[in-house]
Structure formats: C-alpha cells, structure tokens
Amino acid sequence: MDCRVVVEAAVPVYDVETPDEAVRIAISKTGGMLNPDLSYVEIEMGSRSSPAGEELEPAFIVADEALVALELEMTVFNVEREEHAARIARKEIGQRLENIPLDVLEIEVLESGDEAEDDDDVATDEDTRDENASSGDDSSGGNDGDDDLLPEFDELLEE
Known part of the structure; x- marks a missing residue:
C-alpha cells in the first residue's frame, strides 16, 4: 500500500517584519535542509486557527522573530499500515529538520497502491x-x- 503523508512543521525564522516574508524565508530554509536528499517532499504554507475557529496567519511574529507553520507532504511506498507510513515520514523528514517539531496532520491511502496489492x-x-x-x-x-x-x-x- 502507498500513502501520502502530510506533516506539520513549526519552523523558526529570525529578523522578519511581515508574515509573508517569514513564510518565504521558512520555505526556503526548509527546502535547503531537505534538499538534495528529500527533494521529493512538497513544502507548502500551513494553516492556523484560533480556539474560536478564526483563521490566522501561518506565521506568528514577536520581536522580529517568527514561528511559521508549514505543511510537508511526501509519498511513502510499500507500507503495511497507515501508522507505518506516518512513522517513516516523520523519521525521514525529522532527520533533516533538527530541532523542528513535527506533527502528522493527514494520511491518505493512494488508490494505485491498493490495486497493485490486490x-x-x-x-x-x-x-x-x-x-x-x-x-x-x-x-x-x-x-x-x-x-x-x-x-x-x-x-x-x-x-
């Protein structure tokens, strides 16, 4: 079975003034840490919401430092269970992103993996x-x- 795993990362960024600038720098910084070993990981801007459900900017800025929410998506092949795919994705990404907290947001079983397994x-x-x-x-x-x-x-x- 093949799975697409989406992992949320909290990336710290320094010397920024706007949320857009923080997101751009965080994506660049994360891409630099993942490439060339994990060039197949897709990096996108994450989403945040308040406890009341209000949409917030993906970057939280205080004193020219930001914590940016990013979503990292990768496909894991030939796994037995969804939990196995999540562990593999967290390990592969986590090894390159030292001291950056990761959380699995979504695991989607890909159709082509089911057909091949059958x-x-x-x-x-x-x-x-x-x-x-x-x-x-x-x-x-x-x-x-x-x-x-x-x-x-x-x-x-x-x-």
Missing part, C-alpha cells in the same frame, strides 16, 4: 485494464515484457 503480481492500472479486457496473455505486445519482469522482481523480494 493483484498477484505488481501491475500498473493500464496492465490491469488490459488483463481484464482480454484473457489472452499475448494480446498486448508492450506490456508482456513488463509483466514477465515484475514477477521475477517479486520472487527476489520473497527470497
């Missing part, structure tokens, strides 16, 4: 549709090579 051999959506549409193994010329390779890879993983 099949005996790993296949793409197109391969699955082709197999359902025709019962002959030799009907699709380009996919036969892929179908032959994938079970061998699975056999290697089982050993």
Whole structure:
C-alpha cells in the first residue's frame, strides 16, 4: 500500500517584519535542509486557527522573530499500515529538520497502491485494464515484457 503523508512543521525564522516574508524565508530554509536528499517532499504554507475557529496567519511574529507553520507532504511506498507510513515520514523528514517539531496532520491511502496489492503480481492500472479486457496473455505486445519482469522482481523480494 502507498500513502501520502502530510506533516506539520513549526519552523523558526529570525529578523522578519511581515508574515509573508517569514513564510518565504521558512520555505526556503526548509527546502535547503531537505534538499538534495528529500527533494521529493512538497513544502507548502500551513494553516492556523484560533480556539474560536478564526483563521490566522501561518506565521506568528514577536520581536522580529517568527514561528511559521508549514505543511510537508511526501509519498511513502510499500507500507503495511497507515501508522507505518506516518512513522517513516516523520523519521525521514525529522532527520533533516533538527530541532523542528513535527506533527502528522493527514494520511491518505493512494488508490494505485491498493490495486497493485490486490493483484498477484505488481501491475500498473493500464496492465490491469488490459488483463481484464482480454484473457489472452499475448494480446498486448508492450506490456508482456513488463509483466514477465515484475514477477521475477517479486520472487527476489520473497527470497
């Protein structure tokens, strides 16, 4: 199963005057800490709300220092449970963002991971549709090579 995990990070930023400036610097700073190892992590501005439900700026500024809420999104592949995906995402991101608190906001199971897990051999959506549409193994010329390779890879993983 594949999951998309969204993690919230509280990134400190110094010498800023406006929330927009704080967010830009926080995104740049976070990107610098994650790249090149985790260049596939998407960084977005987070959202905050008051206890009364009122929308607040993503950056809290006091004395030219800010704490910025960012959302970091990454896809975790081949996990058994959603909790496993959350632990992997927190560990991978947390190793690069030292002293920055992280909290898992959302875990979404991706559809393609469910379909591949249900099949005996790993296949793409197109391969699955082709197999359902025709019962002959030799009907699709380009996919036969892929179908032959994938079970061998699975056999290697089982050993």
